[in-house]
Amino acid sequence: MLDANLKTQLKAYMEKIRRPVELVAALDDSKGGRELEELLGEISELSDKVSWSRGNDARTPSFAITTPEADISLRFAGLPLGHEFTSLVLALLQVGGHPPKVAPEVIEQIKSLDGTFEFETYFSLSCQNCPDVVQALNMMAVLNPNIRHTAIDGALFQSEVDERQVMAVPTVYLNGEVFGSGRMEVEQILAKLDTGAQEKMAAKISEKEPFDVLVIGGGPAGVAGAIYAARKGIRTGIAAERLGGQVLDTMGIENLISVPYTEGPKLATAMETHIKEYDIDVMNLQTAAKLVPAKEEGGLHEVVLENGAGLKTRSLILAPGARWRQMGVPGEEEYRNKGVAYCPHCDGPLFKGKRVAVIGGGNSGVEAAIDLAGLVAHVTLIEFDTQLRADAVLQNKLRSLSNVDIITSAMTTEVLGDGAKVKGLTYKNRNTDDVHEVALEGIFVQIGLVPNTEWLRGSIELTERGEIVTDMRGQTSLPGVFAAGDATTTPYKQIVISMGEGAKAALSAFDYLIRLAPAETPVLEEA
Incomplete structure (x- = not known):
């Protein structure tokens, strides 16, 4: 099942396992059952802390990942290969005692959830958004014994998919009822389970001091803008509905110069890693709802978020990106994710x-x-x-x-x-x-695409199509407000162009600030 190179990589990862891991498989005589048996055998040979045995479950082929040292209920129904192989590796490590890479407050929030949570996630091996959901729920199952999770390959359990009429992945069920569909990160899942989380987050965000540059949007344009601004040594923040933007929905990328081929989620991960190398205040999973322009040039612009929080800034880079255009015909919305x-x-x-x-x-x-x-x-x-x-x-x-x-x-x-x-x-x-x-x-x-600019109507100049009107420097109709990426009038909606436009907008914002800054408010001079 696994080639030599993959086995070498997996063996290196599994050295991080700290406690015994047991793989308990429910197998049948199908091709999938035989392949799963082979896969589990190969995995168990790579670490003396991992063993596998046969067991029973209503879904076959499937296997549980557990440990005698903790109460964990985590199961894969099918073969977690393709995009889900990383989910398998992380599950092995986390069940084996390796700590997950999430903020301490998120871990505490997961551990404090009270109740019974039986999650089922339907995924496909070709889905680039599914691993985020599977990995988030697996991690939650590892951290909280009240949470159980089964990740199900929809293609392998087609009759079950048909019976439940699952027509989009990832689709998540909680205690037998539909919980959500589409890409979700752990913070989004927690927000749905813990209704007070959004209020706490809004209060925390509203307490932030004004930024020198605030970026709205987490796609290639927004990330490039934030990095270029932070490199100038000025106070930089980025608020994004999802870090990575529409890149997360892109399968193959073959025209990013110097990178012959990559996939959207990999590029999004690389962008996130890059942005963390700088002193940037990252506010992920935040949706902008309103722009309140400064009353006078040099004043503070304010962006009001959907949760009610307000962010103030001396200059602003708008990079809200775009989304899939809908047909706008009867029945489309009614049958979204139902065909x-x-x-x-x-x-x-x-x-x-x-x-x-x-x-x-x-x-x-x-x-x-x-x-x-x-x-x-x-x-x-x-x-x-x-x-x-x-x-x-x-x-x-x-x-x-x-x-x-x-x-x-x-x-x-x-x-x-x-x-x-x-x-x-x-x-x-x-x-x-x-x-x-x-x-x-x-x-x-x-x-095609439609720009995510409805929240800007009435506050800034937009075209009839909703694109933000910019000049050659990325300047909008408002002083101190710049824009970049797919939501602007810049032609050719390409990743490489968005990155360049984001960098240009940041340089323009910096130029605006140094010409505006009073003597008593020092701003670093350009190197």
Whole structure:
């Protein structure tokens, strides 16, 4: 199961295990059962502190990771390979006594949770967002005996997925009821379990002194802006809904100069590591709700967060990024995560052997159709324009696939369902106005991005599309407020461009501050 290089790496990690770890497997005669037996055997051979044995469970193949020295209930149903291999490694280490890398206050909050918490997480091995949820709940199960967690490979337990009508991953159940869907970090999970956590966080944030530069947004533009500002030695803060931004939803990245290939979550982790090397006040999982501009030039701008906290700053860099654009048709919102999806890499395996549609004929749409064609029974690609807009090489690949239909000059008009899940869609032929119905089980929307700027309307100049208007220096219509990234009028929404624009905005903010600063308020001169 594991190649020599992976075994060497895993053996090095497992040297950190401090106490006995027992792997108790419920196996069957399926291919998955045989592969799991082989995997557990290989893992147990790498450390004298790890052993495995056979046991029983309602789900097979599956295995529990536990220790005789603590009350821990943590189980994987399926083979945690692919993106989930890191989840397996961390579970082994943490059950084995290696401390998790989270803030002490988070650990105490987990340990203090009272009640019974039976979590089940459905994941797919190709989902880049699933490991964050699996790892967070595994860690919570290690730290608190009241918390139990089972991570379930949806592709391997397809009948269970169908019965519960799971159509998006990660999907988390708590005590048999849906708890949440999509990427969640441990702080978000705790906020849902501990209702007083948000109030405490808001109070703590509101007590912060004004920043010299405050960055809103944790994507490539925001991280670059924060790093470049901090390098000037000025007081820098960054408030982000999620550190990493939309990069976390990106599978393969092949055009970041000097990095031939990486994946979004890996790049996001690298950005987070880089930002921690500087004296930057990182406020993750914070959503901006309102901008209150300074009353006079040189005054303090204020950003009010969704939790009610207020952050004040002498200069501001807006990098709120963008999100997937929705079709805006009847049924789309009703069947979101019930067949309507936006991440083919994450949710594609849940539609194995089924019929799906991809909406959008650009590079993202065509790439999604190609990927899905290898999993599902049939793909119907629907494009509004008269022709596909993807690169020729992608179009040629798509047209070579026998289980793909391409429909152009078509406008999707409605998502159809039975109240619980998607059953099809209707589209209008833009040449004849004829309306057609397509029977299917899944719809993947790939029609571009919309900037996250609704909260800025009325306080700063925006285009009709909601983009922040900037000049060549990243300056907005408000003195001392700069912007960068996908939410601005800068053309070509690319990671490398966002990074450069974020750095430029920080340099512009610094230039603004040194020209504004009174003599009694020293600001470091540029080196």
